[in-house]
Amino acid sequence: MKKGIRISIISIIVIGLLLAAIFISKSGGSKISEGTYYIENCEAYPNAYITVSNNEIQFHNIDLNALYRKEQLENYNKLVERGTIAKLSDSVLNQVSDLNYLFVSNAWEINYDEVVMDKNGTFTYVYFCMVPDTYFGKVIQYDSLRKTIQLNDEDVDKILVFKE
Amino acid sequence: MKQTKIITVVLMIAVFMFCMTGCEGTSGSKSIKINSAKSQMTLTNVNFYDFFNYKLVSGYSGTSYVPSNGLNSTEITFVDKNGTTRTACVNTPLVNKPASVKVYINSSKTKFDTYDCKY
Numbered sequence: 097m098k099k100g101i102r103i104s105i106i107s108i109i110v111i112g113l114l115l116a117a118i119f120i121s122k123s124g125g126s127k128i129s130e131g132t133y134y135i136e137n138c139e140a141y142p143n144a145y146i147t148v149s150n151n152e153i154q155f156h157n158i159d160l161n162a163l164y165r166k167e168q169l170e171n172y173n174k175l176v177e178r179g180t181i182a183k184l185s186d187s188v189l190n191q192v193s194d195l196n197y198l199f200v201s202n203a204w205e206i207n208y209d210e211v212v213m214d215k216n217g218t219f220t221y222v223y224f225c226m227v228p229d230t231y232f233g234k235v236i237q238y239d240s241l242r243k244t245i246q247l248n249d250e251d252v253d254k255i256l257v258f259k260e
Numbered sequence: 261m262k263q264t265k266i267i268t269v270v271l272m273i274a275v276f277m278f279c280m281t282g283c284e285g286t287s288g289s290k291s292i293k294i295n296s297a298k299s300q301m302t303l304t305n306v307n308f309y310d311f312f313n314y315k316l317v318s319g320y321s322g323t324s325y326v327p328s329n330g331l332n333s334t335e336i337t338f339v340d341k342n343g344t345t346r347t348a349c350v351n352t353p354l355v356n357k358p359a360s361v362k363v364y365i366n367s368s369k370t371k372f373d374t375y376d377c378k379y
Protein backbone atom coordinates (compact mmCIF):
# COMPACT_ATOMS: atom_id res chain seq x y z
CA MET A 97 0.00 0.00 0.00
CA LYS A 98 2.79 2.38 1.00
CA LYS A 99 4.68 1.50 -2.15
CA GLY A 100 1.56 2.22 -4.20
CA ILE A 101 1.20 5.68 -2.65
CA ARG A 102 4.86 6.40 -3.31
CA ILE A 103 4.53 5.39 -6.97
CA SER A 104 1.39 7.50 -7.31
CA ILE A 105 3.10 10.58 -5.90
CA ILE A 106 6.13 10.17 -8.14
CA SER A 107 3.86 9.60 -11.16
CA ILE A 108 1.91 12.79 -10.39
CA ILE A 109 5.15 14.75 -10.10
CA VAL A 110 6.50 13.34 -13.37
CA ILE A 111 3.23 14.07 -15.18
CA GLY A 112 3.23 17.57 -13.69
CA LEU A 113 6.75 18.19 -14.93
CA LEU A 114 5.87 16.94 -18.40
CA LEU A 115 2.74 19.10 -18.56
CA ALA A 116 4.76 22.12 -17.46
CA ALA A 117 7.37 21.40 -20.14
CA ILE A 118 4.63 21.16 -22.78
CA PHE A 119 3.11 24.41 -21.50
CA ILE A 120 6.46 26.18 -21.78
CA SER A 121 7.19 24.84 -25.25
CA LYS A 122 3.70 25.81 -26.45
CA SER A 123 3.93 29.27 -24.97
CA GLY A 124 6.15 30.29 -27.89
CA GLY A 125 8.89 32.10 -25.99
CA SER A 126 9.59 35.78 -26.19
CA LYS A 127 8.45 36.41 -29.74
CA ILE A 128 4.87 37.66 -30.00
CA SER A 129 2.89 34.94 -31.71
CA GLU A 130 1.10 35.81 -34.91
CA GLY A 131 -2.63 36.40 -34.76
CA THR A 132 -5.36 38.84 -33.88
CA TYR A 133 -5.71 40.18 -30.36
CA TYR A 134 -9.01 41.76 -29.32
CA ILE A 135 -9.53 44.53 -26.78
CA GLU A 136 -10.72 43.48 -23.35
CA ASN A 137 -10.98 46.62 -21.28
CA CYS A 138 -11.75 49.75 -23.28
CA GLU A 139 -15.34 51.02 -23.49
CA ALA A 140 -14.34 53.90 -25.74
CA TYR A 141 -12.97 51.55 -28.41
CA PRO A 142 -14.83 48.22 -28.02
CA ASN A 143 -13.91 47.09 -31.55
CA ALA A 144 -10.21 47.73 -31.21
CA TYR A 145 -7.83 44.94 -32.05
CA ILE A 146 -4.20 44.22 -32.82
CA THR A 147 -2.82 42.16 -35.66
CA VAL A 148 0.58 40.55 -35.37
CA SER A 149 2.20 39.24 -38.52
CA ASN A 150 5.83 38.26 -38.86
CA ASN A 151 7.63 40.88 -36.79
CA GLU A 152 5.00 43.56 -37.30
CA ILE A 153 2.35 44.76 -34.89
CA GLN A 154 -0.52 47.02 -35.91
CA PHE A 155 -3.45 48.52 -34.02
CA HIS A 156 -6.91 48.88 -35.52
CA ASN A 157 -10.13 50.76 -34.66
CA ILE A 158 -8.49 52.82 -31.94
CA ASP A 159 -7.30 56.41 -31.57
CA LEU A 160 -3.99 56.13 -29.73
CA ASN A 161 -3.39 59.88 -30.05
CA ALA A 162 -6.58 60.59 -28.13
CA LEU A 163 -5.46 58.21 -25.39
CA TYR A 164 -1.76 58.94 -24.99
CA ARG A 165 -0.42 61.80 -27.12
CA LYS A 166 -1.25 64.60 -24.67
CA GLU A 167 0.71 63.03 -21.80
CA GLN A 168 3.67 62.27 -24.07
CA LEU A 169 3.75 65.88 -25.28
CA GLU A 170 3.56 67.09 -21.66
CA ASN A 171 6.58 64.93 -20.80
CA TYR A 172 8.38 66.23 -23.89
CA ASN A 173 7.69 69.86 -22.94
CA LYS A 174 8.90 69.20 -19.40
CA LEU A 175 12.13 67.66 -20.71
CA VAL A 176 12.70 70.61 -23.07
CA GLU A 177 12.11 73.07 -20.21
CA ARG A 178 14.60 71.19 -18.03
CA GLY A 179 17.16 71.26 -20.84
CA THR A 180 17.29 67.45 -20.97
CA ILE A 181 16.49 67.33 -24.67
CA ALA A 182 16.65 69.77 -27.56
CA LYS A 183 13.45 71.23 -28.92
CA LEU A 184 12.29 69.55 -32.11
CA SER A 185 10.96 71.40 -35.12
CA ASP A 186 7.17 71.47 -35.39
CA SER A 187 7.14 69.13 -38.37
CA VAL A 188 9.43 66.56 -36.70
CA LEU A 189 7.49 66.82 -33.44
CA ASN A 190 4.20 66.25 -35.25
CA GLN A 191 5.64 63.21 -36.96
CA VAL A 192 7.32 61.47 -34.01
CA SER A 193 4.48 62.14 -31.58
CA ASP A 194 1.78 60.86 -33.92
CA LEU A 195 1.02 57.49 -32.33
CA ASN A 196 -1.71 56.76 -34.86
CA TYR A 197 0.78 57.18 -37.70
CA LEU A 198 3.28 54.94 -35.90
CA PHE A 199 0.99 52.13 -34.78
CA VAL A 200 -2.44 52.41 -36.47
CA SER A 201 -1.97 53.71 -40.02
CA ASN A 202 1.23 51.72 -40.26
CA ALA A 203 2.55 48.55 -38.67
CA TRP A 204 5.38 48.85 -36.16
CA GLU A 205 8.21 46.47 -36.87
CA ILE A 206 9.69 44.79 -33.83
CA ASN A 207 13.28 43.86 -34.53
CA TYR A 208 13.74 41.22 -31.84
CA ASP A 209 17.53 41.40 -32.10
CA GLU A 210 17.67 45.12 -31.45
CA VAL A 211 14.60 46.11 -29.49
CA VAL A 212 14.99 46.97 -25.82
CA MET A 213 13.34 44.08 -24.03
CA ASP A 214 12.70 43.18 -20.42
CA LYS A 215 11.60 39.84 -19.08
CA ASN A 216 8.94 40.68 -16.56
CA GLY A 217 8.11 37.28 -15.12
CA THR A 218 8.21 33.73 -16.38
CA PHE A 219 6.02 34.26 -19.43
CA THR A 220 5.90 38.04 -19.68
CA TYR A 221 8.06 40.12 -21.99
CA VAL A 222 8.18 43.90 -22.32
CA TYR A 223 9.12 45.60 -25.58
CA PHE A 224 9.99 49.26 -25.89
CA CYS A 225 8.51 50.44 -29.20
CA MET A 226 10.05 53.88 -29.12
CA VAL A 227 10.99 56.28 -31.89
CA PRO A 228 14.83 56.18 -31.79
CA ASP A 229 16.43 58.88 -29.64
CA THR A 230 13.10 60.30 -28.54
CA TYR A 231 10.73 59.69 -25.66
CA PHE A 232 7.79 59.03 -28.00
CA GLY A 233 6.33 55.58 -28.53
CA LYS A 234 4.68 52.91 -26.42
CA VAL A 235 5.74 50.09 -24.15
CA ILE A 236 4.13 46.77 -25.06
CA GLN A 237 3.89 43.82 -22.69
CA TYR A 238 3.34 40.32 -24.06
CA ASP A 239 2.21 37.38 -21.97
CA SER A 240 3.05 34.24 -23.93
CA LEU A 241 1.04 32.01 -21.58
CA ARG A 242 -2.22 33.95 -21.53
CA LYS A 243 -1.66 35.20 -25.11
CA THR A 244 -2.30 38.80 -24.22
CA ILE A 245 -0.73 42.03 -25.37
CA GLN A 246 -0.84 44.86 -22.89
CA LEU A 247 -0.26 48.49 -23.76
CA ASN A 248 1.52 49.81 -20.70
CA ASP A 249 1.10 53.31 -19.36
CA GLU A 250 2.05 55.17 -16.22
CA ASP A 251 -1.66 55.89 -15.71
CA VAL A 252 -3.07 52.49 -14.69
CA ASP A 253 -6.50 53.47 -16.00
CA LYS A 254 -5.02 53.77 -19.47
CA ILE A 255 -3.45 50.31 -19.57
CA LEU A 256 -5.13 48.39 -22.38
CA VAL A 257 -5.25 44.61 -22.63
CA PHE A 258 -5.80 42.70 -25.87
CA LYS A 259 -6.35 38.92 -25.89
CA GLU A 260 -5.94 36.50 -28.75
CA MET B 261 16.82 5.89 2.91
CA LYS B 262 13.20 6.99 2.85
CA GLN B 263 14.16 10.44 4.09
CA THR B 264 16.79 10.74 1.36
CA LYS B 265 14.20 10.01 -1.31
CA ILE B 266 11.80 12.58 0.14
CA ILE B 267 14.55 15.19 0.29
CA THR B 268 15.55 14.40 -3.29
CA VAL B 269 11.98 14.84 -4.51
CA VAL B 270 11.57 18.09 -2.56
CA LEU B 271 14.87 19.41 -3.94
CA MET B 272 13.83 18.49 -7.49
CA ILE B 273 10.56 20.38 -7.03
CA ALA B 274 12.43 23.37 -5.57
CA VAL B 275 14.89 23.46 -8.47
CA PHE B 276 12.06 23.16 -10.96
CA MET B 277 10.06 25.96 -9.33
CA PHE B 278 13.20 28.12 -9.23
CA CYS B 279 13.69 27.60 -12.97
CA MET B 280 10.02 28.28 -13.65
CA THR B 281 9.87 31.56 -11.76
CA GLY B 282 13.20 32.83 -13.03
CA CYS B 283 16.36 33.48 -11.10
CA GLU B 284 16.97 37.16 -11.79
CA GLY B 285 16.91 39.60 -8.92
CA THR B 286 17.19 37.01 -6.21
CA SER B 287 20.86 37.45 -5.43
CA GLY B 288 20.43 40.77 -3.69
CA SER B 289 23.28 42.26 -5.75
CA LYS B 290 23.15 45.87 -6.86
CA SER B 291 24.35 47.04 -10.23
CA ILE B 292 23.77 49.13 -13.32
CA LYS B 293 24.16 47.50 -16.71
CA ILE B 294 24.35 49.55 -19.88
CA ASN B 295 23.94 48.50 -23.49
CA SER B 296 24.45 51.78 -25.33
CA ALA B 297 24.03 50.15 -28.77
CA LYS B 298 20.47 49.19 -27.82
CA SER B 299 19.75 52.30 -25.72
CA GLN B 300 19.17 49.91 -22.86
CA MET B 301 19.82 50.29 -19.15
CA THR B 302 19.20 47.57 -16.58
CA LEU B 303 19.06 48.54 -12.94
CA THR B 304 19.24 45.96 -10.19
CA ASN B 305 18.20 46.99 -6.68
CA VAL B 306 19.07 50.63 -7.31
CA ASN B 307 17.98 53.52 -5.12
CA PHE B 308 17.67 56.89 -6.82
CA TYR B 309 15.93 60.22 -6.47
CA ASP B 310 13.56 60.57 -9.41
CA PHE B 311 14.15 64.16 -10.54
CA PHE B 312 11.36 63.90 -13.11
CA ASN B 313 8.64 62.90 -10.64
CA TYR B 314 10.29 64.41 -7.54
CA LYS B 315 10.40 61.36 -5.30
CA LEU B 316 12.82 58.78 -3.96
CA VAL B 317 12.66 55.37 -5.64
CA SER B 318 14.05 52.48 -3.59
CA GLY B 319 15.28 49.06 -4.69
CA TYR B 320 14.36 49.59 -8.30
CA SER B 321 15.01 46.73 -10.72
CA GLY B 322 14.25 46.43 -14.39
CA THR B 323 15.31 47.19 -17.91
CA SER B 324 14.57 50.60 -19.36
CA TYR B 325 14.93 52.55 -22.58
CA VAL B 326 17.42 55.42 -22.55
CA PRO B 327 17.94 57.62 -25.61
CA SER B 328 21.61 58.41 -26.28
CA ASN B 329 21.36 61.89 -24.74
CA GLY B 330 20.63 60.19 -21.41
CA LEU B 331 23.83 58.17 -21.45
CA ASN B 332 25.85 61.23 -22.50
CA SER B 333 24.67 63.18 -19.48
CA THR B 334 24.85 63.00 -15.71
CA GLU B 335 21.06 63.33 -15.82
CA ILE B 336 19.69 60.04 -17.13
CA THR B 337 16.08 60.27 -18.27
CA PHE B 338 14.63 56.90 -19.14
CA VAL B 339 11.32 55.20 -19.85
CA ASP B 340 10.66 52.19 -17.67
CA LYS B 341 8.65 49.05 -18.41
CA ASN B 342 5.45 50.68 -17.17
CA GLY B 343 5.89 53.53 -19.62
CA THR B 344 6.82 55.93 -16.83
CA THR B 345 9.42 58.60 -17.56
CA ARG B 346 12.00 58.89 -14.80
CA THR B 347 15.23 60.81 -14.25
CA ALA B 348 18.19 59.63 -12.18
CA CYS B 349 21.28 61.76 -11.62
CA VAL B 350 24.80 60.37 -11.46
CA ASN B 351 28.23 61.85 -10.90
CA THR B 352 29.65 60.95 -14.31
CA PRO B 353 28.08 60.17 -17.71
CA LEU B 354 27.73 56.45 -18.31
CA VAL B 355 28.93 56.86 -21.89
CA ASN B 356 32.43 57.21 -20.36
CA LYS B 357 32.03 53.64 -19.10
CA PRO B 358 33.01 54.19 -15.47
CA ALA B 359 33.63 51.08 -13.37
CA SER B 360 31.30 52.46 -10.74
CA VAL B 361 28.95 55.38 -10.48
CA LYS B 362 27.42 57.45 -7.72
CA VAL B 363 23.65 57.73 -7.92
CA TYR B 364 22.06 60.61 -6.01
CA ILE B 365 19.29 59.76 -3.60
CA ASN B 366 18.16 63.24 -2.59
CA SER B 367 17.10 66.30 -4.54
CA SER B 368 20.03 68.41 -3.34
CA LYS B 369 22.50 65.77 -4.59
CA THR B 370 24.29 65.61 -1.25
CA LYS B 371 23.58 61.91 -0.64
CA PHE B 372 24.38 59.07 -2.97
CA ASP B 373 24.78 55.31 -3.31
CA THR B 374 27.59 53.78 -5.33
CA TYR B 375 26.97 51.00 -7.85
CA ASP B 376 29.15 48.81 -10.03
CA CYS B 377 28.61 49.32 -13.74
CA LYS B 378 28.55 46.60 -16.38
CA TYR B 379 28.68 47.10 -20.14
